[in-house]
Amino acid sequence: METLIMVGQLLLGLSILVGVHEWGHMVAAKSFGMRVEKFSIGFPPKIWGRQIGETEYSIGAIPLGGFVKITGMIDESLDTKSLSDEPEPYEFRAKPAWQRLIVMMGGIIVNVIVGIIIFISLAFVNGEEYLPSEELNKNGIVAYDLGEQLGFQTGDRVIAINGKDYERFSDLLSPDLLLGSDNYYTALRDGQEIRVDMPNDFIDKFADKRNRVNIISPRLPSVIGQLEPGGNAENAGLKTGDRILAVNDKPIGYHDEIRPILQKYPSQEVQVMIERGSERKDLTVSVGEEGTIGFYPAFELTYVTREFTFGEAISEGTYNAFAVVWLNIKGFQKMIAGDVDVRKSLSGPIRIATFFGGTWDWNNFWRIVGLLSMVLAFMNFLPIPALDGGHVVFLTWEIVTGRKPSDKFLENSQKVGMVILLSLMAFVIINDTISLF
Incomplete structure (x- = not known):
């Protein structure tokens, strides 16, 4: 069941993020009069589709991404059949470079906006709890x-x-x-x-x-916070709030000092001196095979809860969102410097699923989705052909120099980018699988 919950959260989170990302491209394209042929969440084979106007909306069986097919654009589909003809006014290639640049930035911009909104909402609703x-x-x-x-x-x-x-x-x-x-x-x-x-x-x-x-x-102090029902500690007469003073005549001041002593007496009995109110008692307690007696310590430290006004939440949430981007930049610097093992740093869908956890916690779900939204924006901005960042580089070159790269160059660049992305995807999936064992 825990695995199903993790997978369910992963699929829902990816669907949201891919959906808003591709929606950003589509809205920008349509606003400039470009024809959007397809909008898909997930990759083929198609499991559902519906034609609305000029656009087919669909859901693919492989939920690891999505795409928008804009007429006259060389994208991951590598559909170049119509590029030899004169461009129609509604085609991507017929539009000014600055409009095409905005279209390619649309997904990144929307992911950033979504990430900021999520972090602002979490700050405003939950505030911040921390141990000073x-x-x-x-x-x-x-x-x-x-x-x-x-x-x-x-x-x-x-x-x-x-x-x-x-x-x-x-x-x-x-x-x-x-x-x-x-x-x-x-x-x-x-x-x-x-x-x-x-x-x-x-x-x-x-x-x-x-x-x-x-x-x-x-x-933590050696105070009992919670007893395991029917456990050895409860059966021996220990109660919540008791302070353990000694185990087998060895003085105890903190909780971490208890277990090393108990582990010396597995499946045996020990004498435990406790303080309960103003009196002290000696109790005989059976130790389990694992060296435990069945209780959890009291957390006698005070957390601080900080609540944010909406204005403060905007500042805090925006800062937290862009901190994710900054940390990704620093992480790349660490990898380039050789301080970080790439195998331990890059996460694929399997490892990302574990971040959500085996229980459905909406606060944690939206925190991970917000984080992934900013990561997705950052990764898509990398200057790799087939990513939005690759298109941004070529379009920026066109705007600055006034010279458009040839369609053949763009097609070959797209092929190289696809090889890089597919290789990276294979690496992270294999790496995730190995990390499970």
Whole structure:
């Protein structure tokens, strides 16, 4: 069921994004009097179609893109049969270069607008919830394997990033930081300030989704927040709100100190000292085979919720939308510099589906769709033939020089671009498949 939900969200998200992208091209073309022959969401074979006026609207069986067929334009269909004739007034090639440029930019512009609207809406409806750095540093952090490789230790209090104060716990592993260079933290350890450097290739390790929960987290007190129904802790008499003071006479101050002790006694019994109100009790608790007793810690840290007025949401949402583009640019720079493994950085449809998750959460769905809308705009703007950006380059050349590239040149460029895009698509699909195992 989780897989079906992920696939369903992916298909719906792609359909929305491809639909608005191609709609942007079509509206721009029709506004300049160009004939639009086909508008398709998905690639052939066609599973549904309807002729309305001069345009056939259809849905293709392969939901990994879409297209608009504009008369007189050399596109991915490579339909050049009519190009030897004199152009008709309604053809793409008969229009001024500046109009053709607007048509090719139409999809990108609409994707940017949609992405901005989504991010503004999310900011206005949901606001922003975050853990302030002051709350984080009450107890410090828990450093897991990858966090320790970075140089952190459990109990560290992170007081600065690149020598400057920070506001949120999420700032410690923000995309902007991960994609930057020569970054470092300042941590307080045993009363001494220490420097923790982030390697420039750290994003490669972070790109593995299994490592994202294996770096650092806020350190929590040893207070029971929730008991597993019928679990060993509940059966032994532990209750929500109890503070664990010791396990087998070993003092406990924080939740992360409990499990390493329990894992030494799988399928055995341990003595647990708790504090409940003003009294203390010793309880005998059975440990499971995995080294757990069946409870979750209380999250005794206070999150801050910031609500935005509509005007503030416009500013915040627009900033967040264009931050996606900036991060993509920095990511490309990292790949070119060799700091990032391309195999870990490029995502295809399989990996994108996992971003949506196995439960249908509309907030998460629209956040991913907004992000993908900005990514789609950025990727389409790349100067690769067969992408909108390739057409933009040729049209800009025509406007600046007054010389139009020959139809043969455009046709061959389109072929080269299609080979590049199909090769890239095959690479990301194979790479996604390998990453599942």
